[in-house]
Amino acid sequence: MAQDRRIDPYLAPQILVKKTRIHGIAMQPRWKAQIAKSKIQNLKSKIQMRLRPFRPDDLQTLYEIDQACFAPGISYTREELTAFIGHRHSQTWVAEEAGKITGFLIAHREPRKILHIVTIDVLKAWRRRGVGSLLMEAAEQWACAHNLRMIGLETAQDNLAAQKFYAARGYRKVDEIEHYYADGTAAWVMVKELA
Numbered sequence: 001m002a003q004d005r006r007i008d009p010y011l012a013p014q015i016l017v018k019k020t021r022i023h024g025i026a027m028q029p030r031w032k033a034q035i036a037k038s039k040i041q042n043l044k045s046k047i048q049m050r051l052r053p054f055r056p057d058d059l060q061t062l063y064e065i066d067q068a069c070f071a072p073g074i075s076y077t078r079e080e081l082t083a084f085i086g087h088r089h090s091q092t093w094v095a096e097e098a099g100k101i102t103g104f105l106i107a108h109r110e111p112r113k114i115l116h117i118v119t120i121d122v123l124k125a126w127r128r129r130g131v132g133s134l135l136m137e138a139a140e141q142w143a144c145a146h147n148l149r150m151i152g153l154e155t156a157q158d159n160l161a162a163q164k165f166y167a168a169r170g171y172r173k174v175d176e177i178e179h180y181y182a183d184g185t186a187a188w189v190m191v192k193e194l195a
């Protein structure tokens with residue numbers, strides 16, 4: 001795919017999702033208890049979810065995830081991924097659940113205090129469980145901690161899921177770039193100003 005996408009594995013923070021407690025389940029009617037039970041199951045799944053820095057032996061798995069997430073020609077080659085991840089201004093977070101990689105995010109620090117999201121990839125089976133949000137939170141926190149003023153990204157005009165995902169996190173469309181992707185699809189440029 002187009003342009004620059006790209007880690008400094010030594011700087012990537014390790015983030016654990018905090019445990020959250022639910023009170024009073026035993027005292028509730030059956031339907032409430034069932035809702036509470038499913039909440040607990042969701043939380044249990046989140047409790048095991050963690051982020052960690054990239055390790056060189058992750059490369060093949062990240063490559064396979066990227067191939068699964070994007071169409072041929074838009075997904076990255078191994079060489080491109082290696083270059084993005086290894087760039088000295090890049091940062092990569094890897095999401096794991098029970099030792100299995102479920103997604104990753106590569107971001108590149110640009111001039112003018114901007115963090116550019118190179119790619120965010122979550123395996124299909126793990127979507128809508130908060131993995132993408134966890135990865136974006138890590139990138140946003142990193143950007144805030146480094147006094148950056150904005151996060152920017154491109155997403156395909158027809159990638160409605162990604163557009164909704166970013167919009168739900170406060171990103172807004174500021175531009176459109178025709179023929180951005182190798183298959184001719186236009187890109188939306190979306191940004192979020194950091195407080």
Ligand SMILES: CC(C)(COP(=O)(O)OP(=O)(O)OC[C@H]1O[C@@H](n2cnc3c(N)ncnc32)[C@H](O)[C@@H]1OP(=O)(O)O)[C@@H](O)C(=O)NCCC(=O)NCCS
Binds near residue numbers: 153159160
């Ligand atoms: C976009 C992507 C990273 C989202 O990851 P995710 O782990 O599913 O996201 P989350 O579970 O954290 O979703 C957070 C919120 O975003 C919104 N959202 C995410 N996916 C959505 C979808 N398919 N449709 C509508 N809203 C969606 C929802 O508001 C969701 O909250 P909810 O599940 O409580 O309703 C994931 O779909 C993905 O990897 N897609 C393929 C690769 C890709 O397109 N990457 C972006 C390229 S720019």
